[in-house]
Amino acid sequence: MEANTEEPTTFSEEEQNENLELWALLEVMYQKYGYDFRNYNYSSIRRQLKRRMETEGIDSISQIQHHVLNNKNLFHKIVTDFYINVTELFRDPAFFNALRNHVIPILKSYPSLKIWHAGCGTGQEVYSMAIMLMEEGLFEKAQIYATDVNMEALKKAQEGIYPVELIKEDSHNYLEAGGLETLTKYCTVNYGNVIMNAELRKHISFFDHNLVTDSSMGEMNLIFCRNVLIYFNNNLKQRAIRVFWESLCHKGFFCAGANERLLGEENQNMFDVYDDKNKIYRKREAA
Ligand SMILES: C[S@@+](CC[C@H](N)C(=O)[O-])C[C@H]1O[C@@H](n2cnc3c(N)ncnc32)[C@H](O)[C@@H]1O
Incomplete structure (x- = not known):
């Protein structure tokens, strides 16, 4: 297993076992489906998996591996979890x-x-x-x-097209970022959504x-x-x-x-x- 340099270098036995389970799961995802998360940060991957395990009522990473091999639907949910896409207009x-x-x-x-x-x-x-x-x-x-x-x-x-609830916070970001107009100049609101101008x-x-x-x-x-x-x-x-x-x-x-x-x-x-x-x-x- 390649050293994951984002991780601490000393692990308890339990953590070592969990890292091995994680390594095996990522290898399975790569070998079976061609999705390569083997060099993603283990801490973040572990966090996403724990959340998914809670939602799905799964107890361990090795059980997830079994499910991933047999359940394409769950596999896709996990992939989506790993590609964290939280973002906003004028973030930071x-x-x-x-x-x-x-x-x-x-x-x-x-x-x-x-x-x-x-x-x-x-x-x-x-x-x-x-x-x-x-x-x-x-x-x-x-x-x-x-x-x-x-x-x-x-x-x-x-x-x-984005949910309209987000526009308030994003408008605030826009002004803080030195925006010269109002954010609504660049989009229209329609049925609960904000649609960015084409x-x-x-x-x-x-x-x-x-x-x-x-x-x-x-x-x-x-x-x-x-x-x-x-x-x-x-x-x-x-x-x-x-x-x-x-x-x-x-x-x-x-x-x-x-x-x-x-x-x-x-x-x-x-x-x-x-x-x-x-x-x-x-x-x-x-x-
Ligand atoms: C948290 S979002 C960042 C979005 C935006 N850059 C921002 O800062 O708000 C992370 C994005 O990285 C993408 N990503 C993850 N792994 C990637 C890879 N191997 N190649 C290209 N994009 C990747 C995810 O799909 C996700 O959309």
């Missing part, structure tokens, strides 16, 4: 504010813009960026690529991309991969960071999530820290 408003004030002015000097949202989930992050680009006069020269491994999330992203999708292409297996994409000026790396173990995180480094143009920007740390001993020569507090980095050439 301070980050979007920093982007508006310290990154957008630099992007304004570029003749065209290529932006990649890796792990875009249900799309709120992408719509937030599209709105900001519109307000800053950059939308028409931008090409935005929104990718995720979870096809259900990606479909929702493409549709841009115009926002004019320069967005949605497609699937798996950070476990797929490679770099084009010459991006800006890459977002927020609240995704936190679910990977260090091996997979380093793989993804290499893909992002290869996908960025000279001095391209990379944005991580509020609780993520991009740089460690193994990759500190790949990026310069641009805004430590808001987790914004810039590609360094020599890696």
Whole structure:
């Protein structure tokens, strides 16, 4: 079993047994269905499984393994649990504010813009960026690529339809992020849903991309991969960071999530820290 570097290095016997059960379950999911969670962070996977076990009345991870082998329905529920897609419009408003004030002015000097949202989930992050680009006069020269491994999330992203209850909190985020209008300018409310204006999708292409297996994409000026790396173990995180480094143009920007740390001993020569507090980095050439 590969060491999971996100985990403590000493385990009780009970924890060691549970880790082995987890390892066997992830191997089964890979061998039988081709879904590879073997390099995801065990703590997060364990948390999701415990919740699912409670809902389904299952007592142990090895019992889950038995069910997964024989019950495709449960397998799909577990996969959906593992692809945590909690998100919101202008999530972490301070980050979007920093982007508006310290990154957008630099992007304004570029003749065209290529932006990649890796792990875009249900799309709120992408719509937030599209709105900001519109307000800053950059939308028409931008090409935005929104990718995720979870096809259900990606479909929702493409549709841009969200429950109306969320708009109040999101409107608050938008204003805190330095929004120049009101959020309702960019959507319509219909039968309990908020529908994002189709115009926002004019320069967005949605497609699937798996950070476990797929490679770099084009010459991006800006890459977002927020609240995704936190679910990977260090091996997979380093793989993804290499893909992002290869996908960025000279001095391209990379944005991580509020609780993520991009740089460690193994990759500190790949990026310069641009805004430590808001987790914004810039590609360094020599890696
Ligand atoms: C918590 S959401 C983050 C959404 C958005 N970036 C944000 O910060 O609000 C995590 C997303 O990562 C995606 N994800 C998980 N594993 C992935 C992988 N191997 N490749 C690409 N996306 C992945 C999930 O499907 C989910 O949509």
